[in-house]
Amino acid sequence: GVACLEFHSKMNSIGGDTVQMLNYAIDEVEKNHVGLVVGNQGGNFSAGANIMLLLLAAQEEEWDDINQMIRALQNAVMRLRYSAKPVVTAPYGLTLGGGCEIAMHGNRVRAAGETYIGLVEVGVGLIPAGGGTKELTMRAMDAAKATPDADPLAFLKKTFETIAMGKVASSAQEARSWGILRPSDAISMNGDRLIADAKQEVLALAETGYVSPVERTDILALGEQAQAAMKLALHMMRSGGFISDHDHLIGKKLAKIMSGGDLNHQTFVSERYLLDLEREAFLSLCGERKTQERIAGMLKTGKPLRN
Secondary structure (H helix, E strand, O other), X not given: OEEEEOOOOHHHOEOHHHHHHHHHHHHHHHHHOOEEEEOOOOOOOEOOEOHHHHXXXXXXXXXXXXXXXXXXXXXXXXXXHHOOOOEEEOOOEEEEOHHHHHHXXXXXXXXXXXXXXXXXXHHXXXXXXXXXXXXXXXXXXXXXXXXXXXXXXXXXXXXXXXXXOOOEEOOHHXXXXXXXXXXXXXXXXXXXXXXXXXXXXXXXXXXXXXXXXXXXXXXXXXXXXXXXXXXXXXXXXXXXXOOOHHHHHXXXXXXXXXXXXXXXXXXXXXXXXXXXXXXXXXXXXXXXXXXXXXXXXXXXXXXXXXO
């Protein structure tokens, strides 16, 4: 039959246990089941990573631990995407940060109409490093490729803005217009049917002879010209007083990942290459005092600190 993986932590936040369960679920499903639904009925799909644990590790300067933690999450979401059996994620309610990253890495997403989904990491002084930056960059480049006479930089800049502003879609329909849901992803208007609909989706994929996708190595990286264009936009926002110095720093690190690092020309890169860039940027931001202050502020007040 079809297996279901539920989260049961506070606000369904993501920690080391969640990552272990993702791996265990894939192992189990590949051996004994038709496919997997990742979903729950706990009020929200997932409010994101356990930032309390992250803050403690950063304050103790346990960089190796943080690096391993992020690498483990990246590897787990990649296993969801490239599992030998179909995986359908079923987000609803708050689906933020790492929760959004897990949702986006299903072979298909079956989202409730009322899904508040987005990559909100900048609010705590970080960038999405559980595959979120990689995934949206790849989708922006794919969308540009599929559009005749398109300027890929325009697509990249729109996605850059979505992440850099920590935008949260107020519905599944809006998430689709931002690329957080793909055209092939489905929406259930009746939330009560969500898990059942996701299960049907797994069965439909399995019945048509599911073939797992292949890891991508053909993602167009636009290089330093694109990075310069995004940095210019950041500079203008900083001069106009719309963003803080720390927002500016985070934005520059995000622009570097999304343009493929310090490349002096356009080239094709792999998903793994972009994941490495994500992790590097995330770690360097964890060491910033202002990022640690943002995480502490969020834990204390529940609101982003604009330092």
